[in-house]
Structures are given as C-alpha cells and as structure tokens.
Amino acid sequence: MVKKKLVFILFMCLFIVGLAAHPAKAEGSAIKISVKAGFDGKVKSGSGFPVSVTVENSGVDFTGDILFNFASNFNSSGAKVLSVDVPKGSKKTYSLSIPGFSEEHFNNQQIKQSIFLYKGSWKDNNEQAFIGDKILKPKYLDPEGRTLGILSEDSDRLKELKVMSTSNNLQSIVLTEEMIPEDELGLDLFDYILIDEYSISKLKKTQQQAILNWVQKGGRLIAGAAPNAAGSYGILYQELPMKPNKEELAGTEFFQVSPSLPPFPNIPVFIGELNKGAEVAIKSGDLPMVVHKGYGTGEIWQTAFSLGDEPLSSWNEYGQWFVKSNMLNGMSTIQFQKGGQNPYDFVFNEFAEINEYFAASQFSVGQISLFLLIYLLLLVPFLYFLLKRLDKREHAWWIIIGFAFISSAGIFATGAKDRLAKPQMNQTGIYRADNGQLNGLEAVTFLSNTGGDYELSFSKGKFYGVPGSSSMAVQDGKGYAVLENGRKTSEVTFPNVEYWSMRTYFGQVSKQNAGQFEIKLSNENKKLTGKIVNHFPYDFEELTIWSGTKKIKLGSLKSGESLTVNETLEQDYLTGPYSQGNSYRVPSSPQEVDEMKRERMEYGAIELLHNNSYSENQPILYGYTKNSVIKADIKGKNEAKKGLTLIYQPLDIQTNITGSFTIKDDMFRNHINTIRGGVFNENPGSHNEMELDDGEYDYVLELPNQLVIENPRFQELNISWSGGNVTYSLLNHTTGTFLPLPDSHTLIKEHLDQYISKEGAITIKLIKTGQGDPRVRMPSLAIKGEISS
DSSP: OHHHHHHHHHHHHHHHHHHHHHHHHHHHHTEEEEEEESBTTEEOTTSOEEEEEEEEEOSSOEEEEEEEEEEEETTEEEEEEEEEEEOTTOEEEEEEEESOOOHHHHHHSOOSOOEEEEESOGGGTOEEOOEEOOSOOOEEOOTTSEEEEEEESOGGGGHHHHHHHHTTTEEEEEOOGGGOOSSGGGGTTOSEEEEESOOGGGSOHHHHHHHHHHHHTTOEEEEOOOTTHHHHSGGGGGGSSEEEEEEEEEEOGGGOOSSSOOSSSEEEEEEEEEOTTOEEEEEETTEEEEEEEEETTEEEEEESSOSSOTTGGGOTTHHHHHHHTSTTOSOOTTOOOSTTOOHHHHHHHHTGGGGGOOOOOOOOHHHHHHHHHIIIIIIHHHHHHHHHHHTOGGGHHHHHHHHHHHHHHHHHHHHHHHHHHSOEEEEEEEEEEETTEEEEEEEEEEEOSSSEEEEEEEESSEEEEEEEOSSOOOSSGGGTOEEEEOSSOEEEEEEEEOTTOEEEEEEEEEESSOOOEEEEEEEETTEEEEEEEEOSSSOEEEEEEEEBTEEEEEEEEOTTOEEEEEEEOSSSOOOOBOOOOOOOOOOOSHHHHHHHHHHHHHHHIIIIIGGGSSOOSOOEEEEEESSOSSEEEETTOOOEEEEEEEEEEEOOEEEOOOEEEEEOGGGOEEEEEEEESOEEESOSSSTTEEEEOSEEEEEEEEOOHHHHTTOOEEEEEEEEOOOSSEEEEEEOTTTOOEEEOOSSEEEEOSOGGGTSOTTSEEEEEEEEOSSSOOEEEOOEEEEEEEEOO
16 A cells, blocks of 8 residues: 555656646757858858848747857867747847858867857856757858859849859859848958949938948948939949949950950940049049049948849950959958968967967066075074074974064065955957048957956957957857847857956957048158147157158157157158068067067068058058047956057058159068969068969059059069969050060160059069979069159
C-alpha cells in the first residue's frame, strides 16, 4: 500500500512538472525567425553588411531582443542587438547592419548557434527557444576584389558592364529596394555603386541618406543620366556634380577604344550647369559627357547619357570603354585592405593598438636604488646599534618584517593608486575635415578598477565600431561585448570584465557640422604667406603643414582665433604628405608612450585616411587637440579620461610661380589599380617597391595640384625602371593606347601632353609574369617643363 502511494505521488509530481514546463516551451516555439544576410547572401570578410530579419509569432504578444553574434576579425567578437515587438498572430520584418564577419573565425569554429532570442531586455537573461534560422551562413566574396553595386529598373540593360566586371577583378551585385540598408555600415563592402534609370526617390529617406553617407565616408557613386534627374535622384540630386536641365545630341567620338569609331554617330544626352568643385573628365566637343567631384572622402561621378540605353547597351566595346573612363579607378577608403588583410586587423595593428598603453605611477631606477641603499646601509646598522644600546635586540625580527611590509604596501599603493581609485579611459582619434564634416577612425580603451559589467555610451556623432583587444576575445560574442544603437547614442556593454583588465572599441566615425579651418594661403617665390582661422570648437596645441616628408610647424591655435603664416619653403611646390613608416618599438616611459602615439596617429592619418580618400596631390594642414570628437562615457563610473585627436584638412594654396621646373619621384602622389592579380604589400622596405602577385596593374602618378592649375608646358619625361619579370607601357590619354617601354631608360620629348592627363596623372601599365620574388620596383619618373607668366 505504501509503495502504491509513493508511486502515485511520484507520478503526480512528474505530471505537474510537465505541465509547468509545457507553457514555456510552447511560448518559445511560437516564435519563428528567418534571416537573409548580406547581398544575395554575399558578404566580404571584415566588412559591414545588412541582415534582413523576419519574425513570425503564432503565440501570445511578444516583446524582446534578438542578439546576433559576430566576429569582425580573429581577435574580436561581439553581438548586435535587434529589439522586436511582434503581436500575437503577426509577422514583421526588421533590418540591422552587422559590423563584419571573419571568414577565418567562422570557418575554423564549430559554431552551432549565433542567433539568440530573449524575452524583454537581453540584460534580464531570459533566453527563449525559437524555431527557424539559428546561425548566419553567408557566402564570402574575394577580399582582394573590388565590388560594384548596381541599381537599375532593368539590370539586363547593363549586361556589357557585368561582363566587363568579371574580367577586371570587379564583382558586381544587382541591388533591389529591399536590399538597401538604412545606415551606411550595411553598404561597407561596396567600392562603387552605379545608379542608372532607377528612382532613388522611392527609397526611404533613411536609405537615401545611407547612400550619401556611404559616399562621404569614402565610396564612389556613379550616376547615369535621367530625363527628370531632380525627381528621380531624391536627396542625392543636390550633391550631383551637374544639374541637367536640357537635352542635346552629342557625337560619339569620345567612345572610341579601337581604330574604328562606334557604329552609332550620336547619342542623346542631358546636360546643365556644373556644381562648385565639379570637374569635366570627358567631353564631346564642348559638351560635358562625364563629370565628377569630391564628396567628403568619397567621390561622385555623373554621365550625361544613360548608362544602359540603346544603342550603347548593345555595343560590344562598351565595357572596354567604361574601364578606361577612370570611373572605376582608385580604391575607396572603406576598403583599406592590404594584400587581402582583414581591414579591422590592419586598423587595430597600425592605429588602435597604441591606445592600450596606459601611463602609471612608477618608481625610477634611481629611486629604487636609493631605497635599497637606505634599507641595506642605513636601516640595518641603525637598528643594530639602537636595539643593542636599548638591549632590545629580540625585537629586531618583527621590526624588520613590519618595515618590509609597510614598504611593500607603499610601493604597491604608489604603482596601483591610479588603477584602484577609478577606471581609466584612453580615447584616440584621427579625422579628415571636409566642408564642416569630420570622417575618420576612433579608438576607445578602458582599464577597469573593479570586476563586473562596463557599459560605454557614445554620443555627438556616428561610431560604427567593433570590440577588440590585443588579447584573444572569447568565442561567444554576446559574452564579450553587446552593441546597441539608439537614435541619439550608441552603447556597448562589456559583461563580466575582470579586475584591471582592458577592453577596446574602435572603428569608423563621422560627425556633421563639426567645423573647419578657414585657409587663405599663397605661395610666391618660395614664400608661403597668409592666414588660418580656426572654426572648430577645439583648441589645437600645434598646427603643422605636411608636404612630402617635410613638416612646417606653425604654432598653437585656439578655437575662433587666427594665425598668421610667413614661411620660407625649400621648393617651389608643396605636395601631398608622405609617411615614412610606422614605429613598432615598445615604449618604456609615459613620454615615449605619448611620442609613439603621435607617430602612429600621423601614420594612420596618411595610410588609413588620406591615401585612400578622394584627394589631389596637395599638402595638408593638421593639428592635435586634447578634445574628443565623439563623447564617450562609462555609465555609473567616474572614469579618468585622457584624449588626443588629430584633425587634418587638405590645403588649397594660391600659387604664383613662373619659369622652369623639375618634378621628381618624391613630389608625385602615387597609387596602384589592380586589373587582375593582388597587392601583398605596398611598402615592403622601400617607398618605391611593392609586393605583387602575377597579374596586370595600372601604376598612377599624380603631379602636384598647384602645378597642374598653372597650365604648364612640359618639355621632358624621363622614365627609368628595373626588373626582369615585368613589362611596362605608358598610357596615351589621347588615343587610349599604351606605348611599350622596352628600354629600362626612356626619355620622351615630344607630344608630352598626350601622356599626362588634364588632371596631371601619368599611368604606367605593369604586367608581371613568372613565379618567384613578388617584389617589384616601381618606375622612377622625372618631368621638366616651364610655366609662362
């Protein structure tokens, strides 16, 4: 009887437990999550991309958070939060942008789940079961290839451009309205976006603004003509280089890429007034056919003709012409990869890592030596004679131990007082200023003083960063850092931070209406004179003009004040800045930390921003301020902050120079465009060397901007090169053909204007063949000429 009662009681307990567990299971399984990552499922390793999330609810009303684990590089992981509100029986679609996926990380890990659902706030840790997609499974694009996004109502019209892209290391993706994200981070993987006969105005304002912001941060937009451009291009219309308002019929001689002319004699075009700063790249007679202008650190190109209309779209040489039109030249600042290296790895190693050095109170070698001298030579003899005289030598054991304990505690307190009192925060930023907007990179690192959760809050700008550190991040992203984006602020929570541990958050930053330098300088007979006014809300401790490898210090300049410039130059022309490499030594003092930080910031400003942005061969003005562009705080903590920001602005200088001139290697601005192959290293040991895979490359050298605008007369072009596994040829900008350079030394004295574009660019084609040493020495150039008064 007793056994029967026990069995009955056990059965009832199991039944009750089952009833209690069933509702939770039903509630969780009532949520179905479906995700689409990237563009047609494609992403680029280390680049931001959008995720479309569809949530279906067949149960009771549900409000909660979905966390998406990501790893932007091998040493960085985190989770992005998406808040959802799905009533009973409804279905909703959301979108968010992920900072980046690392192909290396996700291919080497046995990850069974990277998407997690929470009821209410994720901070309450009330995780729920759900059905559907548990992990993002994107396909990875070639990290060394360039990427073109195409927006067109009928992309088949652009079939020749698609064929062109596959043969030129360019990957094209046809975009739809649903694929356009609502922030520029989601467009991160694109180098170019082409728009032709597509109504941008039908997109959400946030989507249109995302495209503009993407250009401002370094993308290149290519806009085809439309009969009603003002109505078709939405908010993008105001930023186009040309405002078309009339239709014309233009000749097609400018399309010629072979000895024969195109099979159609003319083409309808839409032309109008050029915006300030716009330049004409291609003309048909006096009509502008292709125009362009800089926008932020990016660039906008516009054609006077539709890119996909007949008869152009069916012309089989169209793709060849498009490649040679310069619209696809250059690399966007967003894709600052070196030899396929993950961009976040590159940014951390070259810039953000120095932010993890914290100055601390410490004893010098002299102080420690003096302390030991006092302890050994004074304290011991003093105790011996004192205690012997008092006949208390038996107390020596505890007095010596007590003194050692007090001394150790004092040394510890001196060294650790900064870490014990409050958390410390370093904030370092490098920015380029363009028309009142700042674009750049920021790194924020804190050193904890206690264990627990640390929540960083950012405001006064857009900060698209990733968590990272020099130490290996945990595999579970949501256990390392959780990112949340709000309307006015963004937050990053680092849970369960250990005592005296560092966490770093770094990435791309932009800020509108930030101010600028008002620069009025002139250069005449090697005398640089004029005035600079500081319209930034920041005080600069030192302003410097950087030209080539030369730096001219001008002094400090407070906000709202002006500075008079009166400097003697060593050469006639000021050129773009040249960085002489980075320092990788380990600093041994607070002074060395500060010195090394400034070296890294200057290197990063040139290599990560200036060289990868739309910029002519012109000098820059830069300065340091202890103010931070982005406001960062640790919630609930009274942290000790230390900030340092470098801001630079390209210099437009009025030049009045006449007579003969000579331009040598160190005065050119150069970059390399990959047609096929890959760049391993752009500076393996010498500034004139590169490490290249076998393939085809265009090596472009740009004359100083001050020289180009003076309309010089060129007299001699001297080209020298060395190496046995590379062939070289010089582009004729008039005919579009290449002149072979069979001799290692070539001197050209006739028709030089054909080999130097109106923008002052010289293009040399390199074809590397044969396996072996990847090092290639770039051609050396010198130009002689004259400027008439």
